[in-house]
Amino acid sequence: MAPETADSCWGHAEMTYCCGILVRDGLVMIADTRTNAGLDNISVFRKLHVFTKPGERIMAVASAGNLALTQSVLSLLNEGLENPETGERETLINAPTMFQAAQRLGRAIRLLARTEGSALQAADVKFDLSFLFGGQIKGDRLRLFMMYSAGNFIECTRDTPYLQIGEHKYGKPVLDRAIGHETDLYDALKVGLISFDSTMRSNLSVGMPLDVLVVRRDDCAAELSHRIEPDEPYFQDLRQRWSMALRAAHTSIPRPPYRQDG
């Protein structure tokens, strides 16, 4: 029953919950900050990284999995991946489109898998990471991707306008019920925070503070980039109201009328 990624030999793992929500008016990304190298070694690390030249482009990466790996992928991308054909050093910030930026993120993951994979395998540690990658480049669409540890990725579509990585199960039911393409941008943020509340109540490996990013479609800039601290009044109020509403909700449902069969 031990968490597979909490291998203290390999430093901090991100048990993590991150979600990205892509609605008509924009993009919301939320990430927790808890990492652990065993249950007795818990720290705060930022997992939501924003790259922006306001008005021109904004990109955000949220990460889950082994912290050493996810940080290395971002460091590789910051230094740039050499394109063997053009000689160019390719980064996120000079990518011409969001799709090509996602491909570069995938290439960085695969490069790291080649250099680190066998050492990890020898130590019986899984090459375990995933990313949400969202944003917009001027002239391109606002897009949201989920990257797998094989470097492949899927894109968020209208049918299911959210993607999750990490501890996604606890917080999925409320997203399934409440989020649609037409959902207001700040309602999407609110429902995302409720999804985090459910996750943090049930799973200690996901914890405050939370980092949130809101990007309005076609702004190519952050409308909101904010860290929610544990004592933050709105979030405390949201948690209390949600708890009370759930209590009222199940209280209002009649008890089962079942009688013994036959």
Next chain:
Amino acid sequence: MAPETADSCWGHAEMTYCCGILVRDGLVMIADTRTNAGLDNISVFRKLHVFTKPGERIMAVASAGNLALTQSVLSLLNEGLENPETGERETLINAPTMFQAAQRLGRAIRLLARTEGSALQAADVKFDLSFLFGGQIKGDRLRLFMMYSAGNFIECTRDTPYLQIGEHKYGKPVLDRAIGHETDLYDALKVGLISFDSTMRSNLSVGMPLDVLVVRRDDCAAELSHRIEPDEPYFQDLRQRWSMALRAAHTSIPRPPYRQDG
């Protein structure tokens, strides 16, 4: 991302969600009935098995994991495990206490692991099963246990008056919030059904019909043993009311007041 237990070479797996709730007035056990050998081969199998001599004893086993394994464990126990010291064939139905019955279940799991383990390992199939085991023998307490695939087990206590096996995460938040030791027995059943609703909405591998058992403390008999079919009016109504109440709940929470930092 493929479900580990959906190995069609090895027949049906129980992706399953089962929960047991032990409150002041009694015990509730709920199990789904979906099994799958790959996503293209889905069947209905009963996973909640009740053994009773009303007024004397009632025991119920809910199972998750590889169906071939969980069925074999129950068949072993029905035939009885020979006690090398007394020569007695030990079953659930002749166990003197619930604790000793749980030990017998554990012995059956370990016996199966010895006979099946190496063949499974050779086929790269995990020895994957778990049980909830609850009930009461006259003169003994009403108890609820969770059995692991190693044959060891834990017991439900007042602090967290429920146990889950299988796809437990989606349905855990509502249990965490709504169930306490003092919760009414049929409210516990109701909240358990809400927990199943959340799970079935998010995970196709858990499905109707549901089997439920309600045992009132010291009755040593089933007060309710019932199968909830998909078209059953109360459960449909519960699902609709819960959906509407959740919608109202998140609508009633104000939108986040956050403004851009700095």
